[in-house]
Amino acid sequence: MSGLRRWAPLASLLVGALALGWSSSSRADVAQEPASPGGPAVFRRLDETQYKRSIEDIFGAGIEIPGRFEPPLREEGLLAIGASKVVITPSGFEQYELRAREISAQALAETRRKAILPCEPASSDKFDDACARRFFAKYGRLLFRRPLRPAEMASISKVARAATDGTHSFYQGLQFGLERLLVSPNFLFRVESAEANAGGSGAHRLTGYSLASRVSFLLWNAPPDEVLLDAAKSGELQRPEGLERQVERMIASERFAQGVRAFFADMLGFDQFDGLSKDQSIFPKYTSQLSKDAEEQSLRTIVDLLVTQRGDYRDLFTTKTTFLNRNLGSLYKVPVDDSAFGGWMPYAFGTSDPRAGLLTLAGFLILDPTHEGRSSPTIRGKSVRELLLCQKVPPPPPNVDFKLVQDTHNPLYKTARERLTAHRDNPTCAGCHAIMDPIGLAMENYDAIGEYRMQENQAPIDASGKFDGKPYQDAIALGQILHDSPSVSNCLVERAYEYGVGRTASAGEREWLKYLEQRFATDGYKFPDLARRIVTAKAFQAVSADGAVTVALNQPARADQPSAP
């Protein structure tokens, strides 16, 4: 998709002229949206956060969720795309089965039972079919993100009945039935299905329930709530004004921030914080808490600028505004009195302070699991190229001959720049390192944990360089160049769309993405507006004719047919 990055930045000319409010222009915009063939419906494994959030949303807080989750997979820049490729392994399933038992037992424990049961059974030691069906209809719909089909209801009730008979307890019976829901692939995966497009244009579209999940996971990183499921049931969600109404509600909700956090955590590779470590004998300030705080600081900065302030996405690369806690105060050499702010104090770096934008915050600088004892300009440069510019850096050639010395203690090459320059003299390496190193060298004033430094091994650090032909003196100036680069904002657009649909954009979607990029600019680079445009677009629910679902389309029974409770 990198070809998409090269469209002329004409959008920026339109910014001032078209800063219209969304609601007045949105309906017309949908009409202007270029046709998009859509892509296949996808089949995504819930990730750990989504699983845990589902349980919490559905059964309430306080349920302990044990066991190891299957590791995520990053594909084409996003875990959200990897989720459409991963499977459930035997040992992974074993853990899901364990989790299902523990969750069911807690959900139906005496203390919680009353709150979650929609009915009182006729007897606590006999199977009450009507009550069981009401229970499974309610939780089945929430867990499967659509109503249970009659066959599913029958299958689940059968389990519950047998278990009630075996244990002489209706609640235990429900517990086994709930386990049955929790280990089902219909819960563990987000199953998308499509239907013929009502307009008869030839392309297919997602069913209302599948659309509800796409919208909900993109905006909230959570399963659809009852209101959204009701809107899918009534058909409201598939009418433009009905969809808009739901989307407005969801963006206005506090939970939108958690969706924004999840998206940026994926796009910025924050999964790498898991297990991240730096050598404490080299960096005494490093603790595992410091990397947690660094991650949290970046996410708070993002949510504050994009959601709370409704700011310009590009300002993330230049902003002086952030949040600090006491632990980070020591890293940034700022006295922190966080007592009034629940641990996190809003803070604006001074003009002379060498911090501005995400790239100068520890959350970016520290995030290199391959180097625990020093900074790596190569990795930092690679991160900027791949995560923020959506460019692919080729892997190192297999038969590299590293004749030149790379040793932090070598008196001839004191700084990373000197060492890497030696590296770049080698023509095999030069091509790719020229793509990565200059960007990373701009950040050499920050060590491996993000602490500011002027020198390395007593030699002054030169952080200057050029990006896209524009010279800069340091990371702050580079941040300004990135701020102004259309590649940066276009990359966000592409990633946000791909994150939402769980696959890479297809060649046929090029026009649609171009359109989206232009609109992002005319909207003033407001992330909530971008999210709104994506989830309300026809492209977002379009399913290609050759997509995954042709078989389902041929089935007489609609996938979303509800069962009688």
Next chain:
Amino acid sequence: MTRKWTRRKVLKGVLAGSAVTVALPLLDCFLDGNGEALASGAPMPVRFGTWFWGCGVNAARWFPDKVGRDYDLKTELLPIKPYQDKVTVFSGFNCLLGGKPNLAHWSGIMATYTGVCPTKGGMGNGTADAPTIDCLVSDAIGSRSRFRSLEIACTGQSNVSYSMRAGSTVNPSEVNPVNLYKRIFGPEFQDPNGSEFKPDPAILLRRSVLSSVKDDREQLMRTVGAADRARVDQYFTSLRDTEQQLGLMLERPAPAEACVLPKSPAEAETGPVWDNAIRTHDALGQLIVMALACNQTRVFNVALSTAPSNLRKAGSAVAFHELTHEEPIDQQLGYQPESTFFMEKSMETFASMLHLLDSVKEGNGTLLDHMLILATSESNYAKIHSIDSLPILVAGTAGGKWKSGVHVNGKGDPCSRIGLTIQQALGMPVGSWGSDAMATSKPIAEVI
């Protein structure tokens, strides 16, 4: 050893890492006349494991010169000396790309483990274009034990695993000894030598839950696209594994004389710092060994680290993988001394695994005698990502089916020959293995 030591005490000593060799009488009533089969006539169970280390070797300091028996042990292989007659060394077995790219730190391991050079990946992960050998073996011999296989990684990262069912999902590794202990020896463990056997009635209900989920299959297969149907299938395969596991828990386990319930390990720091990694290796390894002895699994996979190894000495700024590329070759020594530290230590760690396996007496041999363990790395010389003459060892004798203690030179043949030979020695009806340039139907006659 004094006479006051009970079997239990002795084994606990072994599990605590003590260096004693344990000679345990397997009660005669369990054995046939010559100690190589159980009294029932069933042969002693055969097991299989893989043991992976990253970033290769220094060829001149690792590969023996002498081919055949009594091969010479160079410095880097010296740690396996106590087990030399149980270890086969392979040289000259290559990853033959046949026009595919050499994916750095990926092609080599997949070639040996799957018999197919992969087309996508690099830097320790990517796609397996065929199932890894441990999966094939566990399909053949793993279904009668509680766990079809157990995976462990020693640097704290559960995604470090080279066990794959084809595709890009790894069978995740256990990284924390406390968690692995709970999984194997927690409340669901049934002591094969326990006098009481009372299956938990809840197991039947758990099985009925899983069996009922199969009702969802048909509808799901109709809903998802062709590419995702394989993923649905994998889900149901995994489900059936757990179902089978539950089924076994309803049966009285066969006695396993060498089985002793180990103590729960203490919580300890994990991560890529060398001292933590080997402590983790030994703690996880001890549990794996007891899982084998107690018939909880017949297949296991160990990853000492990821292929571009992030193992690191405490206080050192640079990890093993970077060292291989960046450290100068010491002109006097002729190798990179810092990198070599990890290569030598990797073999010491492998020897420690062999020690654990060889310390458990079983029949008239040891656990190691009743298994094969394939140990390898993804490169020959990591500095230049070379994949010719991959360093490959096979330890054990598969209950006498494998002639161990020799050095075999493959003279440039594909390394898939080793995987093929292993499968045949384990009694699997496999005539050829691998594809493209890696395809072979030629087992290695020197060892079978």
